[in-house]
Structures are given as C-alpha cells and as structure tokens.
Amino acid sequence: MASIKYSVLDLATVVEGHTIADSFNASVANAQQAEAFGYTRYWFAEHHNMINVASSATSLLIGHVAGKTSTIRVGSGGIMLPNHSPLVVAEQFGTLETMYPGRIDLGLGRAPGSDQTTAYAIRGENMGAAFHFPRDVQALEHYFAGDHPNGVSAVPGEGLDIPIWILGSSLDSARLAAEKGLPYAFASHFAPALFLQAIDLYRKNFKPSQYLQQPYVLACVNVVAADTDEEAQYLATSLQQLFKGIVTGRRQLLPPPVESMEGIWSYQEREAAMQMLAYSFFGSKQTVANKLGDFITRTGINEIMASSHIYSQEARLKSYRLLAEVLQ
Template sequence: MSLNQKAKTLKDIKFSVLDLAPVIVGGTPRDSFKNTVDLAQHAEKWGYERYWLAEHHNMPGIASSATSVVIGHVAAHTNSIRVGSGGIMLPNHAPLVIAEQFGTLESLFPGRIDLGLGRAPGTDQMTAYALRRDRRSNGQDFPEQLAELREYLQPTEELRVRAVPGEGLDIPIWLLGSSGFSAQLAGTLGLPFAFASHFSPDNTLPALKVYRDHFKPSKVLDEPYAMVGVNVIAADTADEAHRLSTSMQQQFLNLVRNQPTQLQPPVESMDDLWTPFEKQTLNQQLGSSVIGNKQMVQEQLQAFLDETGANEMMVNAQIYDHKARLRSFEIVSEVVR
C-alpha cells in the first residue's frame, strides 16, 4: 500500500452472505429452505449486498444441490438483494443448460442475479461420475466451457444453437477458486474473482496476488475486484460464539474423515471428538475463521481486510440453531454499518 493510499475500513467494502442451506440433525431439507428464506429476508433488511448458494452433491448436511432452483425460490421471496451461485460447478453441466437456467432467473428477476462459477465437482469422485457420465470431465476444460457459456449469453456471431432465455442478457459472471487456477483465469479475462478463504486460508494471499498481477481491464471491469469468503461465528459473548463454532468444527472433522453428516449441535469441548493431528489440521483449514463477540468480530474482520485488501467479504456461518445464526449475521451487519 502506498503512503497516499487510504487504508480501507469495514464500512468501505460490501458484505454478502454465503448460505450452504445446512440440514441439521433432526431437520429436513424443507426446514432448511424455510430457514434460507428467513435468513435471506433478514440479510436484505440488514443491508447485505448479495446472497449466494452453493452447489454440493451427496452431502447429507447441505440442501442446495439443485442450486438454480433454490436461487429462484430465494429471489421470489426477497425484493432487492442480489441472489446467485457461490457457485455453480460448471464441469457438472452443459454450458447451454446453465445459460438457459440463469437466463430464466435473470428474466424473472432482472438485475438481481449473479452467476458464480467453479471448476471443482463439489462432491466425491463417484458422485461426480453420476453427474457427468464421463470420467474425462475433470475440470481441465473449464476455460473452454466458460468461453462457450459466455458466447451463449453474449454471442459475437450468429449461433445455430441459442440460449433462450439467456441470449443478450447481462448476467454478471464471477470466477470462484481455492487455488491459483481460477485466479489467473479471472485476471486474464478481467472478471471479478471470489476466493474460498473460509476453507483454504493458506492460499488466500497467493491467489489474490495472482489475480491482481494477471488482471487485464475488460468490458466488465476496469480494475480488479476481489471477494473473500470468511466464516464468522458471532454471538453476544465470546464463550457462546466459541460454543456455537463447534458445529462448524464437527462438520469439517467429518469431511476430513470422509464421513459427511448433517450439521451437529454444538458441544462444550471438541477434545473428546478429535485427535491432536485432526485438531491441528482443522485449525489450519479454518484458520481465517472469525469467532467472538461484537468487538472481537470487528477487530478480526478489520485485520482480515488489512491483510487481503478485499473489495467485498462473503460471510458463511454454519450454526446449528437458526436464531443464533440470525443473530450472528445481525452482529456482523451492526459491525460493518
């Protein structure tokens, strides 16, 4: 940062919501979708910029596998907040299908739809094959798929295969990533970039540097626009926030063990659940998580902003109790207003 460049404060950037539509122990996807709508409506009232849902498959604790459908449901129950994907895993789909789905969403909710794209499967190898039916589709052709999708939305010549609806619509495309691959591609194409700091903290700064170093101005952006994901578990007391955070820790622990489950209720201590090695692994993977009361959250978010120079933060909160989850997002909104 140059001496003449003013340091950003939390009020200088936008804040958004990432919702994994958690299915809790004892709950159903139907319950999850009711909670999703409720959270989205509160997020809109509290001034969040956008509300994104993520594509995951074969995950008992995540209900947003049919991501486009849930986006439409959220958009229909809100009025102004942008709604989108964080993200659609493009290798799981034909680009034409995504162009049509998001063309439909943009036609129904004009000016409110975002299309965030990733190249990971969002699942295990067996499920990826069930989705794709082709073992060769491993994400390496993501740049070609992206080019095809963009051509359907903004054709540069007369196409024999057209996306209706979709063609000619201005749907913002974001590239998502947890490494340098999509960072470089987003920079080269002059697209906004969202990094998954919430589960890949060690790669955050290198990926942001790659994005900014490779950025070329485009019709979309004159300068880089970087969003970072961050887990925030906020409560009125630090002790309560740390207790609530054990649900997130259990979720990641089960993923590390390749035993994904529904979101577990919080526990008083994780020491009886994980080994020292697992604890070290999870502390590293969740290293950018912000946990605490309002003052602690403000200080930690500001430190993360100072470190990343992000233009926007997307907040994820895997909290078992819906009211406590609402309160966590409310505290963040109070901190950043």
C-alpha cells in the same frame, strides 16, 4: 473499519433433528433478514451426495429465494460448470435474470462439488470436463452476448447482463479471472492455503474488460458472532464438528454445539480442521470487528462473504445481524 460490501454464502445446511424442508425455510428467513440488514448478495453453493448439504439443485434454490426477497442479489457460489452444459446454464440463469432482473449472479467453479464416484454419476464418461473450464466459461459469455456459437442461441439468456464470477481456491482460477477481467471469489472459508498468493497473482495479472476495469476480490470466511466471545466459541463447536467430519470422511448433519471439543476430535483431526478454518472469525461484536478489520486491511479485499454454520436458527440470524452492524 473501512466500508466494505458484505454477503452470505449458504449451503442449505441440514441440521440435526430437522428436515431438508426446514433448511430451505431457514434459507428464506436468512436471506430476508440479510436483505433488511444491507447485505449485497446471497449465494448458494452446488454440492452433491453430501448428507448435510441440500443445495444440489442450486438454480432452483436461487429462484426460490429470489422470489421471496425484493432487492438483494441472489446467485451461485458456485455452479460447478464441468457438471453442466454451458447452454443449459445460460438458459437457466437467463430464465432467473428474466424473472428477477438485475438481481442474479453467476459464480462458476471447476471442481465437481462432490467425490469422484458422484462426479462420474453426474458426468458419465465426460470426466475430463474440468480441463475445458476456460473454454466453457467463454461459451457462456458467447451465449449471453448473442454470438451464436455453432448457430445456437440461449433463449432466454441472450442479450442479458448476468455478472459472471470466477470462483476458486487455486492459482489456476486466479489466472483465469485475471485473464478474462472477471471478479474473483476465493474459497478461503475451507481452502485458505493459497489465498494470499492467489489474490496477489490475480491483481498483478488483471486485464481490464467490458465487465470490470479494476480487479475485484471477494473472500469467503467463516463467521460466528454472538453477545460474548465465550458464547461464540461455544456456537462454533458445531462448525468444528462439521469439519471433523470433512477431515475424517464421515460427514454428519450439523450437530448441536458442545461445551468442549476435547475427546471429540484427535490431535491430528484438530490440526487438519483448524488449518482449513484458518480464516474464521468467532467472537463478540467487538472481537469480530477487530479481527475482521485487520483481515480486510491486510488483504485489501473488496467484499466479505460470511459462511455461518450455526445450529440454532435464532443464533444464526443474530450472527448475521451482528456482522452487519460491524460492517455497516
């Protein structure tokens, strides 16, 4: 397999029988091991009002993990920019970059990271903020560059080199990333439908910029690696149960694995969940190597980011280790 960068996406997933504090401690342990095994970056995703996701205060978690590690890049995958003032985001990430220089990434998305009721609780009357996403991304660039939009400076933030990424699962995000010459991260771990079309559009329309001379594609996928295919499939039933909750709108804490999903989900629920999980790689080290190798060759991506919802912390750490061994 060709050499490729590999990273982790973390939602600070809350596990059944454990506390949110346990989730934060697990994130630190995961990031420390990821650093030791050569992972490039460790990202948190902003979500709100979800019983099983504790990464709502994303910038705080980034600072917490950056402070417990030494070299791995830590960032957002992503900050949902319509939920925030660009100035406040510039100041928060300027603070993080000042504290942990050369290690902070700022991935930006336009989705609310929540349902519409929660989005209203966050944004109030400003529910159309997503339509201003390109403008807000540009405002962030101005703050970091010190262009003083409206005579306002981001302190700290101004003059700092903080890589901005465009995140997405649609063609609109691909167009914006291409137009601005920014790296593009696609959420293929839960929204795979437009992945191939989006990265093709991004590459064909990419305009070199001060940030990037060539297009750069990161794909987030689900990975569960174990000693055997059977064990990996068993561990992956926790993720499958999680996605059943997404499909039905009845979210739950990450449950323990089960011997079989038979009787747990209906045919329709299974079909909907498996469509969302199309880019998932479960298996032994050899199986994951074969399947991921084929995926990387077919798509030509520059970086793989693993999302690993595994009930056992020990098994999750092992999965990250096996994936690193595959990709090193």
